[in-house]
């Protein structure tokens with residue numbers, strides 16, 4: 001619900017949540033919901049997974065917080081783990097607290113290198129989403145989100161996703177980086193083709209430009225691999241993470257090849273990589289590994305689109321796009337919000353990714369039954385949202 005003293009930056013759904021456990025959350029009245037919204041991609045392990053909770057509680061009692069003037073063991077371990085798991089050669093990690101901050105750091109790093117080499121411009125994709133801070137917003141290829149804040153920094157030029165010729169033409173001598181989401185999340189859940197990603201990698205290598213992958217939404221198991229980029233076998237020079245990384249605590253990370261680095265004084269974050277968040281993030285990675293959740297995410301990704309499309313009326317889903325535990329269902333009309341509200345009535349939380357795409361980001365621990373329940377709710381909700389009464393009012 002909208003509270004009078006909370007700034008209305010979100011148009012909220014009519015639910016106030018008080019408790020969560022596993023794949024379920026409960027509202028004030030005790031009503032249970034299956035959570036396939038997952039805090040927009042955060043809750044890979046569901047809510048309050050026991051392993052994550054124990055790690056966070058133990059660390060809270062051991063060492064709550066110290067600044068980055070000192071080393072801590074959870075941060076060092078997390079950096080080592082991320083460097084080993086993510087598709088960035090010889091990575092070093094900068095820790096922060098959100099996706100926008102991770103991208104802000106990546107943009108600053110790309111700018112620092114680009115300015116030194118005389119290649120300061122960055123190419124990004126139309127329809128992309130990189131966050132709400134000024135530079136991340138300037139990199140976001142969605143005019144509606146930018147309009148009220150123009151003029152923004154003019155460091156970015158935009159090309160249509162999947163169009164290699166347009167990218168090659170845009171990559172003139174002044175371009176030092178290409179920024180993309182391997183699976184575009186907010187832009188309607190659009191996985192980029194593996195062949196396109198490999199061609200982008202080749203172009204970047206040929207033209208001395210960094211490939212910067214924004215895996216804030218697609219990374220940490222969400223798409224059935226540690227990073228969505230693994231699907232194509234492509235390595236990034238810089239890669240950003242957030243959402244699922246902290247398991248529910250605010251965590252962000254930017255990985256970069258050792259040869260591309262900030263020096264002391266270039267960049268910083270007071271809270272970034274604090275001991276509690278880092279202990280939680282390590283528990284997320286360990287649990288994904290121990291419970292074989294990458295394979296589970298892929299299995300969910302086989303079932304969910306088939307079941308959801310089957311449950312919906314014929315022609316109600318124009319396209320089902322996604323991978324692993326991130327799916328977007330393109331509707332024939334811009335009624336995604338109506339469909340999400342109708343899913344709430346059916347007891348399932350989902351989210352919209354644009355006006356005409358219903359998105360499901362189930363936890364990687366979802367059962368086959370959970371998938372069936374969500375698919376059934378989706379089918380009923382889409383039928384209701386596309387019924388004539390809604391069509392006239394929308």
Ligand SMILES: *Cc1c(COP(=O)(O)O)cnc(C)c1O
Pocket residue numbers: 097098099100101103129130131132181185186214215216217218242243
């Ligand atoms: C959510 C998101 C962001 C922004 O993350 P915040 O934590 O909200 O700042 C950036 N990039 C992508 C791809 C996202 O999905």
